[in-house]
Amino acid sequence: MKIHLRKRVGRLSAGNEKRGKKQMASLYLTCIPRPGAKVQYEWLNLHVYENPKTNIEKDHNKETMLLAESVKAQRILDHQTTGHGFVSSVKGKVGFLDYFKKLADRKREDSNGNYGNWQSAYEHLKTYIGRREYTLDQIDENFLEGFKQYLQGNIVRRGTGKLGANSSLSYYNKVKAALREAYMNKMIKENPSTRVKGLKPGESHRQYLTLEELQTLAGTQCDNSLLKKAFLFSALTGLRWSDVKNLCWNKIRYTENGGWNLEYVQKKTKAAEILPLSDQAITILGEKQDVNTHIFKDLCYHTHMNKQLQDWINRAGINKKITFHCARHTFATLQLSMDTDIYTVSKLLGHRHLKTTEIYAKVIDKKKIEAVQKLSFL
Missing domain, CATH: 3.30.160 (Double Stranded RNA Binding Domain)
Incomplete structure (x- = not known):
């Protein structure tokens, strides 16, 4: 061979x-x-x-x-x-739930913010399976169709209502990703998810802060100073949590024209990017440390951090449900509202496709319509 x-x-x-x-x-x-x-x-x-x-x-x-x-x-x-490229029958007898849990645990180290989605998907998968036992090679189209129905119809979130369309989509996609990896690693002969129609995304709502809210937030005390620093830096650069978390001083380079660039590889897309940094973004980072030092090395993603973030938002008098990723939404929305062209914003965000950036443009169009409707004197 x-x-x-x-x-x-x-x-x-x-x-x-x-x-x-x-x-x-x-x-x-x-x-x-x-x-x-x-x-x-x-x-x-x-x-x-x-x-x-x-x-x-x-x-x-x-x-x-x-x-x-x-x-x-x-x-x-x-x-x-x-032998002969056939998949080992032993590999296929691995328990699917155990296999999925190992993948979810691995995400704790690999992608931080994405770990929460994998863990939530695991909890729903465990509830769906119940006391039954499934090996990898027993996962078929019927299993996946049943899991889709479970996600779309189950009462979740401690009795407060059904899962949103995008949450259902995210959890189902995690199961698909697990099966795809099992197939790539020759643990199963075929990937059954390729024969099952996926879930449709719901209408995306991008929560963000206005410029005035961001200014108020910057002047408000936060119980976690490192979290405050990281969130404001993300709002000024559009960086995802995973890229902020991995940021080292050696990625920040002084340019010939007297400015600063961040040269990094996006954790999500694996694409190399060069992102210009504003003077304010550099100021927020503070005094430069050893080149190999992580700027936000002690920042960890956990439930308590989310609570600290929301407490900070509430203390600023902002009545919005905000997550760390909303800082990226804020950057994109504010750039478009200040008439930065959509192609430039797309490049700054590191989007692969312009249609992803167009979601933010729709938010701005909606706000423009609301602003026009406010002007009424007859």
């Missing part, structure tokens, strides 16, 4: 080339199980820069290639232990 790691360079449209989008190559494996057999392909959903120029792009390529080589080595090992 021969397994090779290869890459395929995608074509870059003229429009994307003008917007400065980098050309990427997709990584995949080819396998010839035996002489004369048909070549098998496995796309890894990993991408590298075709012509890396910055240190961030080069580091991204290096880390991605190491991951791809690791997958290749695992595939070779799988073949040696199971």
Whole structure:
């Protein structure tokens, strides 16, 4: 058997080339199980820069290639232990709930803020399964359809009402992600979620703070000074929690024109980004420490932190339910309200698709309509 790691360079449209989008190559494996057999392909959903120029792009390529080589080595090992590329029957007998719990626990270290969603999905999955026991290879279309119905119809949140459409979608997608990973790791022969129609997202409501509210908040005392510093920095930069948490001083670079840039790799998208920082954002960070030091190293995501954040909001006299991610919503909404063009805002947020940014534009349009309706004198 021969397994090779290869890459395929995608074509870059003229429009994307003008917007400065980098050309990427997709990584995949080819396998010839035996002489004369048909070549098998496995796309890894990993991408590298075709012509890396910055240190961030080069580091991204290096880390991605190491991951791809690791997958290749695992595939070779799988073949040696199971033979002919067949999935091991032992792997498929792993308890699905236990497997999902291990993935959820791993997210505690990998993605911080996303861990809460995985943990909530696990709790709903545990309730849905009840006392029954399911192994990985027993998860089928009927199981998934039943879980969808459970999410859409179950009374949750301590009796206060049904799950929202987007919460149901998020939890179902976590189960899909678990099955996809099991399939990628050759633990199951096929992924049943590919044959089940997914849930539809509900209308998205982006809660945010106005400029006046943000100014009031900045002048209000918070019981957790590090949380206050991180939230205001996120509101000035649009960074997600996971990127704020991982921020090191060595990612902040002084530019030739006298400004500051943040050069980092988004934790969610794995894309390299260069984000200009305002003078106020730099001021909030305070005195520069050792280059390898995490700026917000003692900041942890937990329920108590959410309470501290909401207490701070309430103390400022702001009657809104605010989470840390609302700081990112605030940045996007304020930029658009100050007439920053949507393409620039999309780039600042590191969005892959413009339609994601357009959600914020709809919020601004709604506020404009409300403002016009307020002017009435007849």
